Amino acid sequence: MDITRIREDFPILGQKVYGKPLVYLDNAATTQKPLCVIDAVSNAYRNVNANVHRGVHFLSQQATERMEAARETVRRFIGAGSTEEVIFTRGTTESINLVASSFAKAFLKSGDEVLVSEMEHHSNIVPWQLLAERVGFKLLAIPVTADGLLDMEAFRNMFTERTKLVSVAHVSNVLGTVNPVREIVQTAHGHGVPVLIDGAQSVPHLPVNVRELDADFYAFSGHKVYGPTGIGVLYGKRELLEKMPPYQGGGEMIAHVSFEGTTFNELPFKFEAGTPDYIGAVALAEALDYLSAIGMEAVDRRERQLCSYALDAMGAIPDIRIIGNASDRCGVVSFLLGDIHPSDVGILLDKLGIAVRTGHHCAEPLMRRFGIPGTVRASLAIYNTEAEIDALVAGIDRIRKMF
Numbered sequence: 001m002d003i004t005r006i007r008e009d010f011p012i013l014g015q016k017v018y019g020k021p022l023v024y025l026d027n028a029a030t031t032q033k034p035l036c037v038i039d040a041v042s043n044a045y046r047n048v049n050a051n052v053h054r055g056v057h058f059l060s061q062q063a064t065e066r067m068e069a070a071r072e073t074v075r076r077f078i079g080a081g082s083t084e085e086v087i088f089t090r091g092t093t094e095s096i097n098l099v100a101s102s103f104a105k106a107f108l109k110s111g112d113e114v115l116v117s118e119m120e121h122h123s124n125i126v127p128w129q130l131l132a133e134r135v136g137f138k139l140l141a142i143p144v145t146a147d148g149l150l151d152m153e154a155f156r157n158m159f160t161e162r163t164k165l166v167s168v169a170h171v172s173n174v175l176g177t178v179n180p181v182r183e184i185v186q187t188a189h190g191h192g193v194p195v196l197i198d199g200a201q202s203v204p205h206l207p208v209n210v211r212e213l214d215a216d217f218y219a220f221s222g223h224k225v226y227g228p229t230g231i232g233v234l235y236g237k238r239e240l241l242e243k244m245p246p247y248q249g250g251g252e253m254i255a256h257v258s259f260e261g262t263t264f265n266e267l268p269f270k271f272e273a274g275t276p277d278y279i280g281a282v283a284l285a286e287a288l289d290y291l292s293a294i295g296m297e298a299v300d301r302r303e304r305q306l307c308s309y310a311l312d313a314m315g316a317i318p319d320i321r322i323i324g325n326a327s328d329r330c331g332v333v334s335f336l337l338g339d340i341h342p343s344d345v346g347i348l349l350d351k352l353g354i355a356v357r358t359g360h361h362c363a364e365p366l367m368r369r370f371g372i373p374g375t376v377r378a379s380l381a382i383y384n385t386e387a388e389i390d391a392l393v394a395g396i397d398r399i400r401k402m403f
């Protein structure tokens, strides 16, 4: 893989910060955008901007065709069976809120149980908590081991006749752990329980096929997969989506409206109230095509290679503590340096031009599990290099010596 050529596709990476070359290692928060994605946004506004789905005129039809072609690109990228099962949302957070709200209305009642895990991002905890209060179901967390793995034995023992849904991350945004989602789905299905997978940190890094996983719902964000902000995806199995009520009301999601009663549009439009982000959808498809041209197997291989390079190099720094020790991991290395506060490490690395994230990474329960206030997190993307890891390691070593 020619990383130098790939880097040329990302204009922002050529920047200097504080006179030093930018080393961007905050990819789990958001990835940078290749020129083709930036151009797709600009071209769509220049040439084919009109509201979709309602217009008889030329531009509206063109815009609609492009948006629906983008849906087909997403379908292919994640291996869904039909575009009716691909819903455009604002991102992972909205996708999970959609399922939480609509699934709860259709299927959950007081006394039921929903399983998440201790390593979830807040956006796979709080939507459930908000509803749990209202509906009266219980939210239970699968424990995480000291190595940063899901405790699968505990998971298998959590099922009761009240368990109605499992919702877990495919890849942890703090630990980089790749969870055994195929096994999780099989176990849950053995109890007749559907599974939502939070794919925010997996779709950018691994080949994902929702049908091979047999996932019932799968959520991801455009901006973490080299696409624009404000667009994301929820995949859902048709038989479940058909039984679920609309999430929001408005235009696009209706068939007919009257004060006597309103009927709803078919899938996927039933879940897409209001003017959708049709420009974002087109640009997201461009990002997915960009990745497909490289090949997700190749992306996965390359990033795992870079991640083990980072783990080896960082692991050799005295006083470093790497949080999470999964053998199947990707994209993320979280660490603490002696007793230096993570935000001090982040601020000092920034002065060297190195962008990392510090804090609890929207995973406070996981921080509590490890008894730490937060971590420093370096997260990788396809354009990162060994030289950038070397710069990070040199930076950390310098900070260590300063303290």
Ligand code: PMP
Residues within 6 Å of the ligand: 028, 029, 090, 091, 092, 093, 094, 121, 123, 124, 169, 171, 172, 173, 198, 200, 201, 221, 362
């Ligand atoms: N889940 C995980 C695992 C994440 O890493 C993130 C983003 N950090 C989210 C959900 C939320 O994604 P978004 O903010 O794009 O909705």
